[in-house]
Amino acid sequence: MTAPAYDNDNIFAKILRGELPSHKVYEDDMTIAIMDIMPRADGHTLVIPKNPSRNLLDVAPEDINAVVATAQKIARAQMIAFEADGVTVNQFNEAAGGQVIFHLHVHVIPRMEGIPLGPHTGEMADGDLLVGHAEKIRKALETL
Structure with a gap:
């Protein structure tokens, strides 16, 4: 079966072109x-290639x-910014694999021992919260 x-015009392509805002x-x-606008934990970040690709398969x-x-x-x-105990990395491929936005992206989520990953509620996080989390990660990147 050939993928579409x-x-x-996917949301990440629009972000890459500057047509939609992002943190x-x-x-x-x-x-x-x-920053993922619907984070499952504080600091939930998406990594996206600039070149078009639907997912890992192409x-x-x-x-x-x-x-x-x-x-x-x-x-x-x-790990530094959130004093995390670990990190969860997720990547989904095609609808049956859980992919919702069809531009390759990897979820990088800081985790704390004993705190479960939050559900994907579909609700956007407060913009000020995301700004603060982005700044914490940028500051930590400067130390690496």
Whole structure:
């Protein structure tokens, strides 16, 4: 079965083009990291390749390598910024695999021992909260 073609109007493509706002944490030539607007824990960040790809099944090797390298940077910064005990990394592929937005993205979520991952409620977090979390991660990135 062939997956549908990449949709240039998905929300992440619009963010990458500057058509929609985001709380950017990190950017390099190949990736950006932004706060998830519906976080499942404080500091929940998304790492996105700048080049179009629907998901892991069609991404170019150099793009997935860049995404993983950025996810590692973000995870290390989250450990510092949130005094986390660990990090959960999720990546979903196609609707049956749980993917909702069809532009490759990796969830990087700081975790605290004994605190369960919050549910995906579909409700957006307070913008000021996200701004504060993004700033904490950016400051931690400066120390790495």
